[in-house]
Amino acid sequence: SKKQLALLRLNVGFIFQAHNLMMFLNARKNVRLSLELHEEYYSENMDQIADDMLNKVGLGDRADYFPAKLSGGQRQRVAIARALVSKPKILLGDEPTAALDKESGRAVVKLMQELAKEQQTTIIMVTHDNKILDVADRIIIVEEGRLANEQQEEAFLKKMKSSDH
Known part of the structure; x- marks a missing residue:
């Protein structure tokens, strides 16, 4: 109501x-x-x-x-x-x-x-803003309107941690 x-x-x-x-x-x-x-x-x-x-x-x-x-x-x-x-x-x-x-x-x-x-x-x-990701308790990634699966999220986070983003 x-x-x-x-x-x-x-x-x-x-x-x-x-x-x-x-x-x-x-x-x-x-x-x-x-x-x-x-x-x-x-x-x-x-x-x-x-x-x-x-x-x-x-x-x-x-x-x-x-x-x-x-x-x-x-x-x-x-x-x-x-x-x-x-x-x-x-x-x-x-x-x-x-x-x-x-x-x-x-x-x-x-x-x-x-x-x-x-x-x-x-x-x-x-x-x-990838520079603030480490502040989050949980990160959910959406690509092209769809939730990323666990492997995609892990790959993204690994990439962010290894790069200078």
Whole structure:
């Protein structure tokens, strides 16, 4: 039903390739948006909860900054804060490191992993970024719309480990 679907959506966080921040809202208000979807936060200080999450992603001093004044990595960390602040059961990431350099991309994924473990959130991430594969607990390879078999996965992972990708 529509009600069940709405309840399901409240337990899923999203991080997009393009951060999809509201450019007319500062970092605090972008994170707070996620809380405003959940009735259980209405009686709480949502600004403080948003600020606490921004501190966790290393942007406590940037709460009043608008996205245009943040770097790509900082914007993506605001997006992570927004996705995780309401403690979803599942976090879906669509190429969350695509617009970032190697170091920023790795830092973003490690941060997602740390916060998700802390909150007991499962991350499902789609990526073409081979440099972050070692962070995953499990890797599922899809080629040409089909799941790879075990031998194909093992061959791919062996190739990645032996090359400089």
